[in-house]
Amino acid sequence: MLSAQSLAKIDREVAKYPADQKRSAVMAALRIALTERRELGQTPDARCLNADVIEFVANYLGIAPVAAYEVATFYNMYDMKPVGQYKITVCTNLPCALSGGVSAAKYISEKLGIAIGETSADGKYTLLEGECMGACGDAPVLLVNNHHMCSHMSPEAIDKKLAELK
Amino acid sequence: MAIFKSGVIFEGVDTQDANAWRLAAYEARGGYAALKKILQGAMPQDEVIAEVKNSGLRGRGGAGFPTGLKWSFMPRAFQGDKYVVCNTDEGEPGTFKDRDILRFNPHALIEGMIIGGYAMGCRAGYNYIHGEIFEAYEQFEEAIEEARAAGFLGNNILGSGFNFELYAAHGYGAYICGEETALLESLEGKKGQPRFKPPFPASFGLYGKPTTINNTESFASVPFIIRDGAQKFLEAGKPNNGGTKLFSVSGHVNRPGNYEIPLGTPFSELLEMAGGMRDGKKLKAVIPGGSSAPVLPGDVMMGLTMDYDSISKAGSMLGSGAVIVMNEDVCMVRALERLAYFYHEESCGQCTPCREGTGWLYKVIHRIANGQGRPGDLELLDSVGNNMAGRTICALADAAVFPVRSFTKHFRNEFEYLIEHGKPLVNHKWC
Ligand SMILES: Cc1cc2nc3c(=O)[nH]c(=O)nc-3n(C[C@H](O)[C@H](O)[C@H](O)COP(=O)(O)O)c2cc1C
Ligand code: SF4
Ligand code: FES
Numbered sequence: 211m212l213s214a215q216s217l218a219k220i221d222r223e224v225a226k227y228p229a230d231q232k233r234s235a236v237m238a239a240l241r242i243a244l245t246e247r248r249e250l251g252q253t254p255d256a257r258c259l260n261a262d263v264i265e266f267v268a269n270y271l272g273i274a275p276v277a278a279y280e281v282a283t284f285y286n287m288y289d290m291k292p293v294g295q296y297k298i299t300v301c302t303n304l305p306c307a308l309s310g311g312v313s314a315a316k317y318i319s320e321k322l323g324i325a326i327g328e329t330s331a332d333g334k335y336t337l338l339e340g341e342c343m344g345a346c347g348d349a350p351v352l353l354v355n356n357h358h359m360c361s362h363m364s365p366e367a368i369d370k371k372l373a374e375l376k
Numbered sequence: 377m378a379i380f381k382s383g384v385i386f387e388g389v390d391t392q393d394a395n396a397w398r399l400a401a402y403e404a405r406g407g408y409a410a411l412k413k414i415l416q417g418a419m420p421q422d423e424v425i426a427e428v429k430n431s432g433l434r435g436r437g438g439a440g441f442p443t444g445l446k447w448s449f450m451p452r453a454f455q456g457d458k459y460v461v462c463n464t465d466e467g468e469p470g471t472f473k474d475r476d477i478l479r480f481n482p483h484a485l486i487e488g489m490i491i492g493g494y495a496m497g498c499r500a501g502y503n504y505i506h507g508e509i510f511e512a513y514e515q516f517e518e519a520i521e522e523a524r525a526a527g528f529l530g531n532n533i534l535g536s537g538f539n540f541e542l543y544a545a546h547g548y549g550a551y552i553c554g555e556e557t558a559l560l561e562s563l564e565g566k567k568g569q570p571r572f573k574p575p576f577p578a579s580f581g582l583y584g585k586p587t588t589i590n591n592t593e594s595f596a597s598v599p600f601i602i603r604d605g606a607q608k609f610l611e612a613g614k615p616n617n618g619g620t621k622l623f624s625v626s627g628h629v630n631r632p633g634n635y636e637i638p639l640g641t642p643f644s645e646l647l648e649m650a651g652g653m654r655d656g657k658k659l660k661a662v663i664p665g666g667s668s669a670p671v672l673p674g675d676v677m678m679g680l681t682m683d684y685d686s687i688s689k690a691g692s693m694l695g696s697g698a699v700i701v702m703n704e705d706v707c708m709v710r711a712l713e714r715l716a717y718f719y720h721e722e723s724c725g726q727c728t729p730c731r732e733g734t735g736w737l738y739k740v741i742h743r744i745a746n747g748q749g750r751p752g753d754l755e756l757l758d759s760v761g762n763n764m765a766g767r768t769i770c771a772l773a774d775a776a777v778f779p780v781r782s783f784t785k786h787f788r789n790e791f792e793y794l795i796e797h798g799k800p801l802v803n804h805k806w807c
Contacts, residue, residue: 226543233565287549305626312806343508357510
């Protein structure tokens, strides 16, 4: 269900913890599984986690599926719902809102023609609001696909970024 | 780049240099000299802890607890694994200093953790990093590899017989994992729900073993203390407030960013360093220590110095050192609405007063902000808050109540006006 590369990455995570504490690697293992699905998935529902993948990860680590499922649903960066090829999460918490965070979210929403929380009809983009990303000095900030942070996102910078995300 | 002034941690760090974070650059700045001093000169564990105590270093994660004292709580005689854990789950709105430590000076943290591991007799350490700064996590893993290759990690470090391993772990979108016992749960691969205390982590921590948790900036200050001496660190700040401190300045200033300045520096000077107020507007309010700290009116702030004692005397907290600056155009009801939403969203749901209370706070503030406030709503906020504060497993509930109490106290007229007239006193627009 996961590629040999992903499994090797999970093995590296498992090695960080005592032999009887493989469960500790579940956070990273789910992230690795999600990343693979995002990269290979052709449709929004093929890009998110689902019960089968979570169960696979749990079995691989030798923990109960429900334990992995609890983790996947507790932490909000694990996509449990269909998601576009590019998931854009804009920080709109207070410090960012004072420096353009809310306007940036609005600008992207208008430009893509989707409301916050929606995925575009062609399955390309999902737009979300996020909480503080620990980068408020660089506001407006947004994350692309969880791992790539973009800073100082003025309208011009947003235009440029969206042009890259084709 | 986001660092504008340096003290203990960023001294000599050139943020324009893409390799400033690497081992070679760190060693050229005097890095790992403290570890060598300890291991090769065989500075005993007690002496290291005493030095940290004497430095006056107080925890930089929010509570300001003396670091050396915390280290001395670790059971000395315990046979078995002990752990040292770093908290880089920086998610307190307004705080962005630990990310810059990882980006520009990760080896200071690594060295500080190794020294802590040595002083407390730990076998291994973990650094738990906020999921949103995944790029910094990946770079930190590389920095760990550099340290391992150079013989600063692993078995028999520098021929001293001391063994220590260090690993990076990451969160994935849960503010509550910044609370130290939720962080431990998460490191164990569970939902990040805080534990009942006692027992405290020093006796029952990671995997039930004795564990010490410190903030990134706390650990990263330790190499300086050992290398240059506790006295020098203490003198860099003021009595009972040792050292320089990183302040993350955000909001309506010309130059938002991190400023590492002596504790005790007047706020007015910090504001000036940050380029003053953007567009020459008037200062209205400041949250001096991250979103959980009570807000203070601008004119009060202008009379304060940036240290634990001064800010707490004025009724707020230095917290994480996140300074959120707001100008005269901010509607304080709208501002509070953002924060109330955050705490509601991030409550882990374990305790009824917090789970329900944060929902109520948001709901009531939201309706006031939208002109649908009802007479009695301010009293309702008070009573909801009183039923939350101090009645829960962790301090998130208090953190949610502090902003509500302070905003409605210092800017009461704006709330009353909105409730009475259905429209705001300050015509607010997010820029
Ligand atoms: C809701 C909540 C969130 C917290 N978030 C953080 C955080 O992001 N970073 C941090 O270092 N400490 C955070 N803390 C404080 C930690 O529980 C802990 O006190 C701290 O990491 C200890 O390190 P220090 O003594 O070096 O400050 C948080 C506490 C609470 C209650
Ligand atoms: S106070 Fe809130 S966040 Fe803390 S344990 Fe209770 S429900 Fe969870
Ligand atoms: S408030 Fe947006 S990154 Fe902190």
